[in-house]
Amino acid sequence: MSRILVVDDEEPLRTLVARGLTMDGHTCLMAADGAEALDILIAEKGRFDLLLTDIRMPLMDGIALALAAKQEFPELTIMLMTGYAEQRERAKSLEAIISEVMVKPFTIADLRATVMKVIERSIG
Template identity: 95%
Template sequence: MSRILVVDDEEALRTLVARGLSLDGHDCLMAADGAEALDILIAEKGHFDLLLTDIRMPLMDGIALALAAKQEFPELTIMLMTGYAEQRERAKSLEAIVSEVMTKPFTIADLRTTVLKVIERSIG
């Protein structure tokens, strides 16, 4: 199906999200923070259908990652995840470059449905 880069500093959640999305046939790569994710994006020349990233992370947060990724790869579809209301408010300023912001906690079923919807929208 689609190639997704999953970025979250919590290893258990990152793995759970990647495994859940793999159930739908997605090929998921994982990164522990924004800096590692940006390195992967550059190494892979942005060949991902979706960048799915947490907002609150050390080194480079998801918002800084989204801005850098979109500048480098304008066609990249980006979806954010957060468990913090103030981070969700920060993400509102990114509506032009972010397709969706998912609030934690969420079920894997909800995540799978939302990711599918975002990817379908991006293909048009």
């Protein structure tokens, strides 16, 4: 299946998301913020099928991460998660580089289905 980098500053949610995605056979690495995620992306030479990141995080938010990741790895598929309306508005300006914005709260079933759809579209 796919390699996914899951980024969220809330450890319980990050772990829950990764566990849910591994149920579908995906391999998940995790990061607590955008800076850590960017370090992982660089160390792994961008070899991920999906970057799944929260928008609102300390140090480097998900939008800054998405911009930096796309600049470094143009083929990387990126999906955002947020529970904040103003963050969804910020993400709209990134439609060219973002495949999907998942609105929190979501069910693991919805997340799994959306991730599968995004990955299928990217290899389409």
